[in-house]
Structures are given as C-alpha cells and as structure tokens.
Amino acid sequence: LGGGANCRILADSMTRGPVVRLPSACHAAEVKAWLESTDGFQAIRDAFDNTSRFARLQKLLVGLAGRNLYIRFHSKTGDAMGMNMISKGTEQALSILQQHFPDVQVIAVSGNFCTDKKPAAINWIEGRGKSAVCEATIPAKVVREVLKTTTAALVEVNISKNLVGSAMAGSIGGFNAHASNLVAAIYIACGQDPAQSVGSSNCITLMEASGPTGEDLYITCTMPSIELGTVGGGTSLPPQQACLRMLGVQGASLDCPGENARQLARVVCATVLAGELSLMSALAAGHLVKSHMTHNRSKVNLQEPGTCTKKAS
Structure with a gap:
C-alpha cells in the first residue's frame, strides 16, 4: 500500500577464524605483519582460492592475544552459505602459512573469531x-x-x-x-x-x-x-x-x-x-x-477455571 520496499546488498563475505600459536608473542607479531603484507596475503589467497571454483578470499583480519593469532578469513562463496567451502580453503591456507613459518601450531580451524552461532560484536561491526x-x-x-x-x-x-x-x-x-x-x-x-x-x-x-x-x-x-x-x-x-x-x-x-x-x-x-x-x-x-489473547490462544478443549486433570502414571 505504501509502494513497496527497496533493498540493497552492502557486502557479501562469509568468514572463518582459526587460531594458531607461535613460540612467543614477538614471533606471533612477525607472522601477523607478514599476513598483512602484500606478498603474505597474496600467498595465502592463492592457496585459499585454489580449493574451490567459488571461494575467493577478499581480506584477512588478524588479531593477536599473547602468542595466539586469530586469523579471520573473509571470502565470497557463490550461492552456498559456505562454511564447509571456506573451512577447506582455510585449512589449505594454514598449510602454506606453516611452510613459511614452520613453528606455527594450528590449535583449531575455528577459534571463535568467525564468529558462528554466537552473539559477537565482530559480526555486528565487520559483517558476516x-x-x-x-x-x-x-x-x-x-x-x-x-x-x-x-x-x-x-x-x-x-x-x-x-x-x-x-x-x-x-x-x-x-x-x-x-x-x-x-x-x-x-x-x-x-x-x-x-x-x-x-x-x-x-x-x-x-x-x-x-x-x-x-x-x-x-x-x-x-x-x-x-x-x-x-x-x-x-x-x-x-x-x-x-x-x-x-x-x-x-x-x-x-x-x-x-x-x-x-x-x-x-x-x-x-x-x-x-x-x-x-x-x-x-x-x-x-x-x-489484546492481539496475542485473540490470535495466539487455542479456543479448543480449554479447561474450565478450577478444573484439573490426572497425570498419566
């Protein structure tokens, strides 16, 4: 009645956020810098993109907590929701990361930096x-x-x-x-x-x-x-x-x-x-x-006030 609604897609990017560990916080900072460099990102993207016809790595968001690195992979996934697709690409990318930094220890392919099926400010701010x-x-x-x-x-x-x-x-x-x-x-x-x-x-x-x-x-x-x-x-x-x-x-x-x-x-x-x-x-x-009482309550087989039924044994 008002002429309909208009909608636009602002971004299209599924995420997976593994956690890896380094021997020291300083070494973790070095790996973070490499991932954020042009050469580092290119190496990771090539490995990631080769795992699927549709997965295309768009960016990395890297967070550091002590000697733990949390790497948030952002990727297009075609018409699929894409969690399996992007997890596969992430695993391959992490293997390339370990080739460049052999002391990288993969703790989990999902480190809750994604974040999937949990309330998280990162999804609200960065999108998912x-x-x-x-x-x-x-x-x-x-x-x-x-x-x-x-x-x-x-x-x-x-x-x-x-x-x-x-x-x-x-x-x-x-x-x-x-x-x-x-x-x-x-x-x-x-x-x-x-x-x-x-x-x-x-x-x-x-x-x-x-x-x-x-x-x-x-x-x-x-x-x-x-x-x-x-x-x-x-x-x-x-x-x-x-x-x-x-x-x-x-x-x-x-x-x-x-x-x-x-x-x-x-x-x-x-x-x-x-x-x-x-x-x-x-x-x-x-x-x-009033609306809930009218439309959200069954009118069939309602008990009279004060009556009760026996519980089944």
Whole structure:
C-alpha cells in the first residue's frame, strides 16, 4: 500500500577464524605483519582460492592475544552459505602459512573469531555473510488506517524501545523489536541452519517522520550479518526446495553466481522490516496483549477455571 520496499546488498563475505600459536608473542607479531603484507596475503589467497571454483578470499583480519593469532578469513562463496567451502580453503591456507613459518601450531580451524552461532560484536561491526539494508515509506493514511497508530507515536516508541532500551540492556546488534522471529521462520522454511539465526538477526531499525506534512513514516532495517545460501545443507530437502522455488531463488544462479543467495538475503531483510512495522504498531497502539489473547490462544478443549486433570502414571 505504501509502494513497496527497496533493498540493497552492502557486502557479501562469509568468514572463518582459526587460531594458531607461535613460540612467543614477538614471533606471533612477525607472522601477523607478514599476513598483512602484500606478498603474505597474496600467498595465502592463492592457496585459499585454489580449493574451490567459488571461494575467493577478499581480506584477512588478524588479531593477536599473547602468542595466539586469530586469523579471520573473509571470502565470497557463490550461492552456498559456505562454511564447509571456506573451512577447506582455510585449512589449505594454514598449510602454506606453516611452510613459511614452520613453528606455527594450528590449535583449531575455528577459534571463535568467525564468529558462528554466537552473539559477537565482530559480526555486528565487520559483517558476516550478506550485509543488507532495506527501506520503505509508509503514507500517513496507511499508518492511521491500517497500522492504527501515528507516525509520531511510532518514532517515539522506536527511539525509546529499540534504541535507548536496547542500549540500557547493553545489547549487541539487538536494536530491533523482533527480527529473530522472522529470520528463524524463514530459515526453517527455506532449509537454512536455524542456529545461525543468532548472528543473522543482528538488526537496527530506524524510523523517522517524512513527507510534506511530516506525517509519513520512513523506516529502515540494516542487517550486517545474514548467513544463508540457496544450495547445500537443508536446501536440498523437498519442502524447503519448494519454498525457495516459490521465492524464485532455488539452487545456484546460472547467470550470476551468488545472486540467488543475495536475493534471499534481500527477502529476509524486507520481511524483517514488515515484521518490525507490525509489532511496533501494535505496541504504539496498545494492541499487543489484546492481539496475542485473540490470535495466539487455542479456543479448543480449554479447561474450565478450577478444573484439573490426572497425570498419566
């Protein structure tokens, strides 16, 4: 009713972050400097890229803690979510690193510097998977007649709840109303890893008044770490394939590798935006509890107050 939503992909880069150990912190610092040099990165990239038709190393982010090095590999992965693909490339790259520095000890191919399936500021700041932004303008009439509230009320609730409230809670990436509800639902339906809804739900929702009278609503959702793919894993299951096919993104893109996965990320971001509008409007109008009582409770076989049933032995 408001003319639809527009979405753009800002970045496309899956990550794996192994941890390696050196005999001393000073030696670890030397290896870090080599990895960040032009020659060092080129050697690592050549080894990494040779393991796959689609994996293409984009950059390394290297962190040091004592004599431990944490190396975050950023790579394109085509239409796959890409964890297996990038792990394979990472292993090969680490073997090349050991050829240049024989005293490098690989502790783990994943050192939680990735970071996968756990809340992490690095995903919020650096991004992981697909980074997307979506925007829409909702006319004042639609805000009043469909959402049953006003633009001013929505803007106020968004600031007080999604921004200040989340800051009061010390949230990382949680500057939204319920992005994870939409992400988890789409992930299960479309064969994604449900555990990755943790990082994929990172989202900041912003609202402001717009239009000639200042009564239209301009809303954006920015999601820096949507981890998904349209090939591999659960996307091979028939029901999940049917959902992907319905969205027009099933399988690998033949014309432009990676485009199906990027389009699915756009769908996720736009759906989150729609969900944010719905819940925030219910809150602004004071309809949240009433709606849940009306639509989220079974009317079948409800017990009368004061009655009880025997437990099965």
